Amino acid sequence: MTINPASLPQSQLVAGMKCRVCGKQWPVSTTNFCEDDFGPLEVDYHYDKIKPLVSRQLFESRPNNMWRWKEFLPLNGEPTVGLHVGGTPLVRATRLGKAIGIDNLWIKNDAVNYPTLSFKDRVVAVALSKAMEFGLKTVGCASTGNLANSVAANAASVGLKSYILVPSDLERAKILGTTIYGANVIAVRGTYDEVNRLCTQIAFHHGWGFVNINLRPFYAEGSKTMGYEIAQQLGWRTPKNVVSPMAGGALIGKICKGFNELANAGLIEIPNTSYFGAQASGCNPISGSVKENRERHKPVRKPDTICKSLAIGDPADGYFAAKLIRESGGWAEDVPDTEIRECMALLAGTEGIFAETAGGVTVAVARKLVLQGKIKKNEETVLCITGNGLKTQDAVAEILPAPALINPQLQEFQALLTDGAPPVRQTEPALA
Numbered sequence: 185m186t187i188n189p190a191s192l193p194q195s196q197l198v199a200g201m202k203c204r205v206c207g208k209q210w211p212v213s214t215t216n217f218c219e220d221d222f223g224p225l226e227v228d229y230h231y232d233k234i235k236p237l238v239s240r241q242l243f244e245s246r247p248n249n250m251w252r253w254k255e256f257l258p259l260n261g262e263p264t265v266g267l268h269v270g271g272t273p274l275v276r277a278t279r280l281g282k283a284i285g286i287d288n289l290w291i292k293n294d295a296v297n298y299p300t301l302s303f304k305d306r307v308v309a310v311a312l313s314k315a316m317e318f319g320l321k322t323v324g325c326a327s328t329g330n331l332a333n334s335v336a337a338n339a340a341s342v343g344l345k346s347y348i349l350v351p352s353d354l355e356r357a358k359i360l361g362t363t364i365y366g367a368n369v370i371a372v373r374g375t376y377d378e379v380n381r382l383c384t385q386i387a388f389h390h391g392w393g394f395v396n397i398n399l400r401p402f403y404a405e406g407s408k409t410m411g412y413e414i415a416q417q418l419g420w421r422t423p424k425n426v427v428s429p430m431a432g433g434a435l436i437g438k439i440c441k442g443f444n445e446l447a448n449a450g451l452i453e454i455p456n457t458s459y460f461g462a463q464a465s466g467c468n469p470i471s472g473s474v475k476e477n478r479e480r481h482k483p484v485r486k487p488d489t490i491c492k493s494l495a496i497g498d499p500a501d502g503y504f505a506a507k508l509i510r511e512s513g514g515w516a517e518d519v520p521d522t523e524i525r526e527c528m529a530l531l532a533g534t535e536g537i538f539a540e541t542a543g544g545v546t547v548a549v550a551r552k553l554v555l556q557g558k559i560k561k562n563e564e565t566v567l568c569i570t571g572n573g574l575k576t577q578d579a580v581a582e583i584l585p586a587p588a589l590i591n592p593q594l595q596e597f598q599a600l601l602t603d604g605a606p607p608v609r610q611t612e613p614a615l616a
């Protein structure tokens with residue numbers, strides 16, 4: 185299914201594709217693995233050509249979205265999909281910091297990314313713009329939910345046909361939030377890893393562009409933009425610590441790659457950042473391998489957690505994520521569902537940010553790392569909040585009180601105040 189790239193006007197700034205195992209260079213194509221050793225391919229750039237072209241002023245003069253960093257992204261021409269993605273806020277998190285014991289805390293809030301409220305809009309913008317360059321007409325993905333939403337929406341916005349395959353036990357909001365865009369949504373009886381294997385067969389059988397399979401090298405590059413934005417928003421420097429949720433394990437590594445590229449281009453100091461990975465205890469292949477000091481992760485055959493977005497038992501980038509975490513002086517941890525729920529409410533109640541379950545994982549893991557002494561109170565720390573809580577409301581429904589129910593009379597309202605009681609759960613049906 186490989187498309188011959190010879191007919192394409194190859195970007196002057198992209199050197200080609202490089203095997204992450206043996207380092208061999210391959211031409212740009214829709215093949216995602218090295219034919220010598222099946223190692224994953226990564227986009228490689230002519231950094232010597234990029235460096236003289238870029239400056240802080242250039243990037244700052246452009247609209248505040250992910251494409252201001254286009255010299256570091258693997259397109260031949262201008263983007264055609266996801267033109268408004270990125271440029272999300274970096275929020276000072278003093279109140280959350282106080283609650284979890286970090287004096288110098290920030291939140292990179294990709295829960296408000298455009299158009300589908302997760303960081304996956306970044307990866308999809310690159311993958312689908314690349315799919316358009318390859319002339320593909322049909323795209324798809326294997327997804328734990330957020331990628332499904334984003335591929336469906338962004339494909340619809342440019343008239344690409346999409347096939348989205350998900351585990352059948354996904355949250356209702358994530359399914360509806362995919363189907364609404366007119367995507368072909370297929371729920372598969374099986375785990376994400378089984379869905380992913382099926383998608384690999386479909387992609388190669390039909391020659392379609394599956395964003396996280398045969399388009400994965402381009403897709404993954406989109407996550408670097410989260411790193412560029414964090415550095416710029418901090419005033420062109422990097423924090424001491426980054427805490428990132430991990431599913432396939434790509435995001436955490438790409439934030440690091442983004443920081444390093446800015447440093448290599450002379451735009452920031454050499455980073456001294458430690459990377460901390462966050463997972464749910466019910467699906468913790470990467471944090472497990474870090475904690476047990478194993479080079480290769482043990483796949484989790486049957487993930488069991490409310491955090492479905494991170495429930496990848498056999499992560500494609502697990503090895504690289506664990507290596508980065510170790511080598512940067514970071515660590516990885518995982519937390520049970522009770523803490524995930526609790527920390528979704530903690531983040532919302534302290535910072536006014538309603539994140540999905542993955543956000544609860546990130547906050548709970550950060551809190552645990554502080555208690556373990558792995559993150560110090562005074563170290564500047566950025567938490568990556570990557571998805572929106574409106575998509576996973578059921579996760580917290582049980583732990584939140586229903587509103588107090590009264591008749592429209594002042595005395596009934598006053599009675600609530602004088603009782604001093606917080607709103608209590610009512611047996612009557614929910615308010616209309």
Ligand SMILES: Cc1ncc(COP(=O)(O)O)c(C=O)c1O
Pocket residue numbers: 302303304328330331429430431432433434435436493494540542570571
């Ligand atoms: C909300 C959210 N956060 C984080 C991740 C992890 O990203 P990666 O697969 O690059 O590790 C995902 C992946 O699905 C996600 O949906």
Ligand SMILES: [Zn+2]
Pocket residue numbers: 203204205206207208218219220221222223
């Ligand atoms: Zn190789």
